[in-house]
Amino acid sequence: MRDHHIDLCGQIDFTRTEAMPLLAREAHFSFACNGCGDCCRGREDIVLSGFDLWRIAARLHLPPQIVARGFCRASIGMVSHLPVLRLAPVKENRNNCPFLTENHCAIHDAEPLVCALYPLAQEISRDGQVSYFLQPTGCGGQVIEARVQDYLARYDVPAREATDVRWAQTCMALEDTVEQLEAALGPVLVRRMQAKLWQALYFDYNFAQPFLPQLERNLGWLQGEMAKLTAYQAKLKYVSK
Ligand code: SF4
Numbered sequence: 001m002r003d004h005h006i007d008l009c010g011q012i013d014f015t016r017t018e019a020m021p022l023l024a025r026e027a028h029f030s031f032a033c034n035g036c037g038d039c040c041r042g043r044e045d046i047v048l049s050g051f052d053l054w055r056i057a058a059r060l061h062l063p064p065q066i067v068a069r070g071f072c073r074a075s076i077g078m079v080s081h082l083p084v085l086r087l088a089p090v091k092e093n094r095n096n097c098p099f100l101t102e103n104h105c106a107i108h109d110a111e112p113l114v115c116a117l118y119p120l121a122q123e124i125s126r127d128g129q130v131s132y133f134l135q136p137t138g139c140g141g142q143v144i145e146a147r148v149q150d151y152l153a154r155y156d157v158p159a160r161e162a163t164d165v166r167w168a169q170t171c172m173a174l175e176d177t178v179e180q181l182e183a184a185l186g187p188v189l190v191r192r193m194q195a196k197l198w199q200a201l202y203f204d205y206n207f208a209q210p211f212l213p214q215l216e217r218n219l220g221w222l223q224g225e226m227a228k229l230t231a232y233q234a235k236l237k238y239v240s241k
């Protein structure tokens with residue numbers, strides 16, 4: 001089973017190579033940047049966790065589902081079998097991220113983890129170890145040097161780590177359950193299960209309430225709903241015999 005990288009529950013086949021070693025928090029790293037803003041253009045890989053979506057919803061004072069409809073592309077992960085939500089570049093506007101305005105991020109204080117980390121990326125193991133590594137940017141320009149922990153602190157990443165770990169571990173556990181259920185359920189019930197996953201992981205959140213207790217509540221609900229679907233499928237099989 002894979003550990004989680006920047007794509008969280010995503011389907012992007014991203015594998016950290018030996019050229020991208022894990023960095024200690026006290027380690028220094030450097031990258032070059034000319035401030036062109038292109039890392040906010042044409043990006044298909046800015047995957048949002050439920051917490052990322054909740055943060056943007058709170059920032060915009062909109063329900064999470066409305067934010068997702070307006071600014072994101074939704075799919076089901078080929079590998080994870082789970083919902084995947086990513087920011088949708090705006091074709092009519094140079095393929096810019098929908099939140100890019102005049103080279104600035106309009107949701108700067110609520111930007112997704114992927115953006116807050118860039119060019120670092122995060123890896124979370126099954127047992128909840130959080131590690132970071134540097135992605136190659138291929139950019140030129142002014143060389144920026146930083147200590148990993150200082151770079152993370154500038155966008156309060158350490159403060160959200162516990163939530164990101166809970167999310168990653170939830171997704172890793174759900175991947176197994178959902179794969180088994182997909183094999184057992186008929187196509188209509190699989191679609192119903194996917195709708196429930198969207199509700200539990202992304203949509204059924206009040207942006208005025210803390211995220212984690214709502215996630216825990218939703219996971220309890222989801223477990224009950226999945227049991228109901230399994231029982232319903234068993235009944236259908238029995239009736240059709
Ligand atoms: S990291 Fe690269 S793409 Fe992003 S702003 Fe800097 S130079 Fe541009």
Ligand code: SF4
Pocket residue numbers: 039040041043046087097098099100101104105106107108111112115
């Ligand atoms: S959310 Fe902000 S930082 Fe992230 S790609 Fe969009 S404009 Fe750039």
